[in-house]
Amino acid sequence: MRISIAITIAMAGLAIAGCQRTSPGPMPQQQAAVLPPPINPAPLGGVQSSQLPPPSATEFPSAPASTTPDPAAANQAFETAAASAPAVSREALLGTWQTAVNGGNCQLALSLTQWTGGYRAASLRCPGEAANIASWDVSGNQVVLNDRDGNNVARLYQAGAQNYQGTLSSGGSITLSR
Numbered sequence: 001m002r003i004s005i006a007i008t009i010a011m012a013g014l015a016i017a018g019c020q021r022t023s024p025g026p027m028p029q030q031q032a033a034v035l036p037p038p039i040n041p042a043p044l045g046g047v048q049s050s051q052l053p054p055p056s057a058t059e060f061p062s063a064p065a066s067t068t069p070d071p072a073a074a075n076q077a078f079e080t081a082a083a084s085a086p087a088v089s090r091e092a093l094l095g096t097w098q099t100a101v102n103g104g105n106c107q108l109a110l111s112l113t114q115w116t117g118g119y120r121a122a123s124l125r126c127p128g129e130a131a132n133i134a135s136w137d138v139s140g141n142q143v144v145l146n147d148r149d150g151n152n153v154a155r156l157y158q159a160g161a162q163n164y165q166g167t168l169s170s171g172g173s174i175t176l177s178r
Helices: 002-017 071-083 128-132
Strands: 095-101 104-115 118-124 135-139 142-146 152-160 163-168 173-177
Touching: 095 128, 104 128, 118 128, 118 142, 128 152, 128 163, 142 163, 152 173
Parallel strands: none
Antiparallel strands: 095 104, 095 173, 104 118, 118 135, 135 142, 142 152, 152 163, 163 173
C-alpha cells in the first residue's frame, strides 16, 4: 500500500511540474522589417494615334490546303506498302504500344484474351475513332483493329522491328511503336 501511495504522489508531482513555465524569460521583440524605397513611376510619354490604311488583298495569307484525309488515296498507299510487308505473329504484338493517331498520342494494349472479332484490345486515352478499338487480330501480314461490334477501325502492317503503320477506316493515319 505504501508503494502505491508513493507512486501516486510521484506521478502527481511530475504532472504538476509539467505545468510550469520553463522558458528563460520574455520572448524577444522582432524588429520591424526594412522596406525597400518606393519605385518611381514610369515616365508618361505622348501617345500618338492615327488612322490605319485599309488592308489590301495581298496582305492576307492563302488558305491552307485541305487536311481532310482521302480514304481512297490512303487505302491505295496502304495496299502498296502492306503487299511487301513481312508476316506478323500474334505473340509479337502482345503488350502495350505507344500509338500515334492523326497526330495525337495514346496507348493501345493487346492481349490474347478471346473477344468479339478476335482478341481483346484496350485503347488508353486515344482520340477520335481509335477510342473505339476493342479487339484485334492478324490477317495475313496485316494487323486488324476492330470496334465492339466487329467493325474495322484500322489496318496496319509491319514497317520495322517494333513499328507498325497503317490507316484508319476514315483514311487517317495510325502508328504503333515500342
